Amino acid sequence: MGKARLARPYRADWNSYGARPVEFSNLEATVELLKWVMRPNTPPPNIVPTVDGNLQLEWHERGIDLEIRIRSRGRYYVTFEDLQSPSRDWEGPITTNLSQLKAAIDSLSDRPD
Amino acid sequence: MQGGYVDDPTIADEEVLLRRDPRWHFHFDKNLGRWRPSSAAFEDHPDGSPMSVHLISVLEGCGFPVESILADHDGYVVAGIVAGFVRANGQGICRKPRDNDPAHAKVVGPKTERIRKRFAKESSWVINPPVYLSSDPCKDSPAKSSGFQ
Numbered sequence: 001m002g003k004a005r006l007a008r009p010y011r012a013d014w015n016s017y018g019a020r021p022v023e024f025s026n027l028e029a030t031v032e033l034l035k036w037v038m039r040p041n042t043p044p045p046n047i048v049p050t051v052d053g054n055l056q057l058e059w060h061e062r063g064i065d066l067e068i069r070i071r072s073r074g075r076y077y078v079t080f081e082d083l084q085s086p087s088r089d090w091e092g093p094i095t096t097n098l099s100q101l102k103a104a105i106d107s108l109s110d111r112p113d
Numbered sequence: 114m115q116g117g118y119v120d121d122p123t124i125a126d127e128e129v130l131l132r133r134d135p136r137w138h139f140h141f142d143k144n145l146g147r148w149r150p151s152s153a154a155f156e157d158h159p160d161g162s163p164m165s166v167h168l169i170s171v172l173e174g175c176g177f178p179v180e181s182i183l184a185d186h187d188g189y190v191v192a193g194i195v196a197g198f199v200r201a202n203g204q205g206i207c208r209k210p211r212d213n214d215p216a217h218a219k220v221v222g223p224k225t226e227r228i229r230k231r232f233a234k235e236s237s238w239v240i241n242p243p244v245y246l247s248s249d250p251c252k253d254s255p256a257k258s259s260g261f262q
Contacts, residue, residue: 009137014135014137015133015135015138015154016133016135016186016189017133017158017164017165018158018159018160019159020159046140046151048137048138048140048151048153049137049138049153050153050156051153051156051157051158051159052156052159053159056151056152056153058140058151058152060140060141060142060143060144060145061142061143061144062143063144064144065144065230067152067226067230069226077226079226079227079230083144091226091227
């Protein structure tokens with residue numbers, strides 16, 4: 001069952017509205033990013049395919065909404081919302097400097113359930 | 114407006130716009146305490162053409178149940194979002210009937226990450242995620258999240 005669910009987004013039109021299949025290179029880019037930013041106490045993300053064949057990581061817990069769209073290796077778009085402190089909200093593209101993204105992951109990881 | 118489409122004023126603000134949602138496009142939002150679609154479920158076509166939806170009033174007028182848009186789409190669910198909310202976020206709605214889908218329409222306008230997140234959080238289930246997903250660690254029942262039933 002798990003394999004079947006993973007396999008279908010790699011076919012064209014997996015969303016019934018013309019989505020492109022997820023490219024293997026985008027999977028690699030996603031794994032690479034996760035290796036850089038995840039910590040042992042980081043909750044696992046939801047990994048979501050997007051219509052253009054990319055992947056998006058999402059966390060909606062601990063009072064934080066964090067979404068990272070992986071456009072390619074080293075090119076991300078991040079939206080961070082802290083529901084407990086909205087003044088910390090930000091969004092924007094991230095390329096070589098991952099410090100802001102790592103700080104967002106750290107906030108998520110350090111906050112209790 | 115995108116691609117020469119114009120908002121159709123005959124589509125009421127109360128109209129419910131339906132969108133098929135595959136299994137990978139909904140998950141449990143612990144902040145909200147309910148299952149909801151991902152923001153990735155509300156995107157334009159990868160070729161740039163506007164996002165497709167189905168008008169519930171047209172389906173009902175033709176005597177078709179909502180389930181009819183899931184024909185040949187096993188494992189999908191249906192999310193609904195109200196036209197007035199969509200318009201309030203800078204979108205237009207245009208009828209684009211097809212031979213096999215008279216309720217087909219397009220949602221036209223820029224869908225930034227922020228707008229897609231709003232759609233995802235504002236949408237409600239018209240056909241719920243399967244009951245087996247209620248085994249989520251948060252013990253939530255997806256049936257609780259239905260807003261249009």
